[in-house]
Amino acid sequence: MNDLDVLVVGAGPAGLMLACELGLAGVRASVIEAHPRRLDFCRGFNLNARSLDLLALRGIAEEFLAEGPTVPATTFSGLGRPLDLSTMDTDHRYALGIAQTRVEELLEQRAGELGVPVRRGRRLTGLHQDAGGVTATVRSVGLDESDAAPRPRPAEGADDRLRAGYLVGCDGGRSTVRKLAGIAFPGTTATRYTLLGDVALADPAALPFGPTVTGSGAVFVIPRPGYVRILTAEPEPPADRDAPVTLPYLQETVDRALGRHVRLTEPRWLTRFGDAARQAQRYVEGRILLAGDAAHIHPPAGAVGVNVAIDDAMNLGWKLAATVRGWAPHTLLETYHSERHAAGELLLRNTRAQALLGGRDDGWEPVRELFADLAAQPAGTKYLAELVTGVGTRYPMPALDARPHPWLGRMAPNLRLTDGTATTGLAGMLAGGRAVLLDLADRPELRAAAAPWQPRLAVHTARCAEHPELSAMLVRPDGHVAWIDTAHVPAHGTGASATGGTADPGRALRHALGVWLGEPAHAPDPAV
Known part of the structure; x- marks a missing residue:
């Protein structure tokens, strides 16, 4: 007999949202996470309209909305101005300012209320699937002392074996699940990198919030409680993308882009990210599934990573629960792949286009001007807003109707x-x-x-x-x-x-x- 119906690997937004959906359906599930405790830093600081619509379906959107401000606009690289969200067909015509860490904390609390534990300090090291399920080898690393799991707590460094009916990889862009399952991850490699630094400004008045563009480069400053987030392009691709980013290196790069010195202090988190765009060839491989960054990585345009992860999990959760409970049609899990893979392709196209439009290549200036003109039209604004937020997502619905209704396949309005x-x-x-x-x-x-x-x-x-x-x-x-x-x-x-x-x-x-x-x-x- 299997220990679990579903083992979820990774306690990010995808894994935790999936845990909530499985718990709601009464599925025996558990989440394992390699990090012994939740990280203090994150890249994402927003939930978009599509995510808020999805959370509202489960009656929990208000808990998230209480956490931060809402802004009726978002960015679309290359437009030169914010993209108005008020034209969208949704109850939530804005973006919510909320840290990914807080999103994860709220989702983990809900998962616990629904009976799905999160066990930290467990790293997946091996898996094998057969007709009846998946056997996962899990190593205990830096165990969280607060872990009160009902199973005997393994010794640090020990291996444990868990047997689950299904295993879902929600373990990020370098997914161990995807690699162990042998699922191809085709796409484009990174050619440009951006440095990110959560730091303090020695003189807060020395650099305004938002973009500062000079003839030498650009620096984007985002206010955060007690510090600022600095973003600037790395002059050359690093020889080793995993090499640590140091404060002196960030300082040098920022000074070069500004053409002047603005002193950075108190580094909290320094990292880099690239513009690679890749997508898993299969989201469903037998009893192994992928969601979130494990299934797709993309340029960070629009800050949609957390949101797409929640979207994947909401699509998968009820289908996987129906499969576990035995009443799903045999094609149901395959629709998770077909629907979300197509959505992922659109995501990669959209974010790659924004990366090109937001670059410094003057050859793209006519295209930027054309996009700006289109976005100035109400229909163009609505299309782009619903594209980048996912509000316009439509899934193909096999129907007998000769004249399908415009709502068919879209999320239903909150009538x-x-x-x-x-x-x-x-x-x-x-x-x-x-x-x-x-x-x-x-x-x-x-x-x-x-x-x-x-x-x-x-x-x-x-x-x-x-x-x-x-x-x-x-x-x-x-x-x-x-x-x-x-x-x-x-x-x-x-x-x-x-x-x-x-x-x-x-x-x-x-x-x-x-x-x-x-x-x-x-x-x-x-x-x-």
Whole structure:
């Protein structure tokens, strides 16, 4: 018998969000992390609209929003001005300022509440998968003294073996899981590097916040509580990318870019990062899966790494839980690969384009000007904003509808729904992690068609005054619209069907339920 249903390797945003999703579904899961305690420094300092929308589906967005300021704009390299987020179709038309370390702390707390432990000081050193699961060899390194795991605490340096039904690598860009599983990681190597320093300015007035551009280079300064974050291009690729960045080297590089001396002191964290863009060939390899940076690395444009990690985990969590619990269709885990691999390809294209536009090559100036002109148009602003935040993410949905609705495959809007005298939002109906069927036109035949899939499915009958044209909608646990119908709602009082209708909505609904929720839990009523 397996020790666990799922072993998650890596306690970053992807691993911890996945732990929350698995815990919500009642899956026996555990997270192991090589570092004995949470790191004090991080690269990411924001959650974007897509992440906040996803967290809102589980009823926890407000906990994160209480942590920092919101800004109704984001950056798009090369535009020369902030990108307005107010045009997006979302409840969260802003970015939240919050450190990745705090995001991880909040997610770890929730994972613990849901019964998923995080065991630090455990490094994966080997794995082997077979038809029944994965055997992981785990070495204890620098164990966290606060570890109170129910299993016997291994001695430091000792090897332990864990048996899990599935193993998910959420262990970063240099993923041990990916390497041990032999999953290829094609892409482009880094050609440019950026130095990052969390430091203090000896004279806080010597350098303004934001970009300072000179004829010799550029320095970007981000205010942080008690210090500043300095970003500047490294003049030449390092001979050894792992060589430590020292304060004198950062000081020299900053002075050269500014053309003057601005004294840096009190270094907290000094590092470098490159513009490599790579993507795992497979996100699913038998019983081994990848998420977050283990599945893709990209230029840091837009600071989207934490956000894409959360997105991967939300897509994977309910599908993996359904597979563990035995009711998932055999193709369900494969849709994690197909949906998120395609999203990863778009991410790499987007961030590589921004890296080029934000570079110092004058040959790209006409393209920068063209992008700036496009971004000045409302439709262009909306497209770019939804692209960089992921709000525009649309997954292909196998549907029988001849004329698919514009919402199909996108995250459902947080509709305001009325049931009698009570009004609630659609997002709140997804907090339990189950799919939701909305009956918005009192359609007993659709409720009867869906009955065999309960209790995997929550069915709600309500009214939506904002969209009287809607008849019914099926929403996946991750918030994406899997089926929608307007066939029985008169359009402009004529009795005509609106876009998205089907001749046989019950058949189309049963098809969608089978695709995403597997075989019915019990035989359908033959009269339906």
